[in-house]
Each structure stands twice: as structure tokens, then as C-alpha cells.
Amino acid sequence: GQNIDQPTEMTATEGAIVQINCTYQTSGFNGLFWYQQHAGEAPTFLSYNVLDGLEEKGRFSSFLSRSKGYSYLLLKELQMKDSASYLCAVLDSNYQLIWGAGTKLIIKP
Amino acid sequence: GAVVSQHPSWVICKSGTSVKIECRSLDFQATTMFWYRQFPKQSLMLMATSNEGSKATYEQGVEKDKFLINHASLTLSTLTVTSAHPEDSSFYICSARDPGTGYQPQHFGDGTRLSIL
Numbered sequence: 001g002q003n004i005d006q007p008t009e010m011t012a013t014e015g016a017i018v019q020i021n022c023t024y025q026t027s028g029f030n031g032l033f034w035y036q037q038h039a040g041e042a043p044t045f046l047s048y049n050v051l052d053g054l055e056e057k058g059r060f061s062s063f064l065s066r067s068k069g070y071s072y073l074l075l076k077e078l079q080m081k082d083s084a085s086y087l088c089a090v091l092d093s094n095y096q097l098i099w100g101a102g103t104k105l106i107i108k109p
Numbered sequence: 110g111a112v113v114s115q116h117p118s119w120v121i122c123k124s125g126t127s128v129k130i131e132c133r134s135l136d137f138q139a140t141t142m143f144w145y146r147q148f149p150k151q152s153l154m155l156m157a158t159s160n161e162g163s164k165a166t167y168e169q170g171v172e173k174d175k176f177l178i179n180h181a182s183l184t185l186s187t188l189t190v191t192s193a194h195p196e197d198s199s200f201y202i203c204s205a206r207d208p209g210t211g212y213q214p215q216h217f218g219d220g221t222r223l224s225i226l
Contacts, residue, residue, distance in 0.1 A: 033214060042115075042202045042217040043153070087152070097143075097215060101152040 002026045004100035006088050011106045012078055020073045020086050020103045028093020034062050034073045035087040037102065043087055046073070075105075083107045112136055113205050115218025123226055124195060130188045130221045132203030138183035139205035143215060144176075147200045159186040193225045 004024045012018040024032070031050040035043035049055055049064035049071060061074040073086055088100040112135040120128050132142055142159040157178055158166040165178035177189040186205075190197055200222050204215040 040200075040222075042220040045214045045216065048214060097155075099153050099155075 002090075002092065002098050004088055004090060004098055006086075006100045006103045008101070009104045009106065011108060012075075014078055014080060014107055014109050016078050017074065017076050018078060018105065020075075020088075020105065022071045022073070022088035022100055024069050024071070024088070024090045024098070024100075026090045026092045026098055029066060030091040030093065030095060032062075032064055032071050033089045033091070033097070034060075034071075035089065037085045037087060039084070046086075078107050080107050080109070113139075113203065113216045113218040115203050115221055117221060118219055119222045119224075121224045121226065122193065125192055126225075128190045128193055128223060130190075130201055130203070130223075132186045132188070132205070132218050134184045134205045134207075134216075137205075137207050137209055139186075140183060140208065141206045142180060142186040143204045143206075144178065144186075144188050145202045145204065147202060147220075149200075153202065156188075161186075190223065193223070195225045198223055198225045 006022045033048050034046040036046050037043040047062040049062050052064055054063045059076045064071045085102040085104050087102045090098045092098055114133045114135055116131045140161045144156045145153045146156050147153050155168050156171045159178045159180040161180045161183050167173045175191055180186040200220050202220040204217045206215050
């Protein structure tokens, strides 16, 4: 079966750095997405990785290792507004998005 | 960037009412749109894939006669919850795949919060 695992909840301090991990086992791979979802709102697109390595976009970076079936989202200089759920999703061989359950990130002052 | 508009954002109605939710891609043509449901503190659950000009593909366990999907144009898909009951109360979100971008990310509407009394 297809499976995406990410921690249920993480806590970090304002101004710090946090890494949210995602491991996946899917039938085929056409890329991995990270989305941010604030409570009561729809997800917003953060990043896309299809090749191994690190993609940096401002305070957010996303890393992919296809051989390990592993990705992480790195958030730097955390702000209170970063408190949200972060969803990892993989595009499988049929171009269907397989969603992880999401990681709830709590930022403390 | 790509924008997906979803309407209405909030619906409160009596049990037995049918509710229609619209999803529009505003600046791109979407041959494929997706309908999700999300219960509180749970992840997104794909209900169906809506294909322009053809029948929607429903996920296992989703009643196609209860959740009617129409994708009549390249910019509009609608989800109708027929004879809604309190257990249908949920957050419904649509998304559209942007074919103009190589990796085709899904862009989401703002969601519709449905409350059935």
C-alpha cells in the first residue's frame, strides 16, 4: 500500500529553527509537495521537490532523498504566524496526490 | 499566481436540504479538479476527482448519488450535497491542478464550512 509518515505534532520556539520530516512509500514517484494549512483554512502550496537535494525559498527550505524515500521541511527564524499544520504529499505514478496526515507545529514565544 | 475561488465559504442549513458548492479556477483552465473533505483535526480526505466533460471518479466509500459532481466547463466544478444530514457537516475544499506549470501543483479554494442542523 501507499504510505506517508510525518510526526503528528511538534513544538518550537519563536526565532528558532525546526525540521519537519516526511517518509514515504508510494507506487512510483513524480514529486513531493509541502503545503501549509492554518486552522480553519485551506492548504497553501509551499514547495515542490522532484530531484534530490535542497530547495531554498526564503525562510523555508525543502530537502528530498529519493533513494531513502525521505523529505524534510526546514523553517528558519520561526515566527508566531508559522503555527500551522504542514502537509507532505507525494505525486505517485498515476499523478495522484497521496497525502500525509500533517504535522501540527506549535510556536511558543 | 494561480487562484481558485470557492463559494460559498459558510453554509448553515436544515437537515434534508441540498447544498451546492462552486469551485472556479480564475486564471487558468483546469481539466481536473479535486474535492476534499476534512473533519476537525484530521487530514484531507479525497472524495472525488472531477474531470471536465466526463463523469467524476469517486473514492471508495463516497456515495456518488449523495455527492453530485458536475464539471461542465474548464473553469467550473460544482459539488452538490443532496439531502444533507448532520453527519455531512464538515469542511469541504476543492482544488485544481494548474496544467501551465510543469509539476502541476494543486491550488486550493478557501473551503466551504458546511453545518447541517
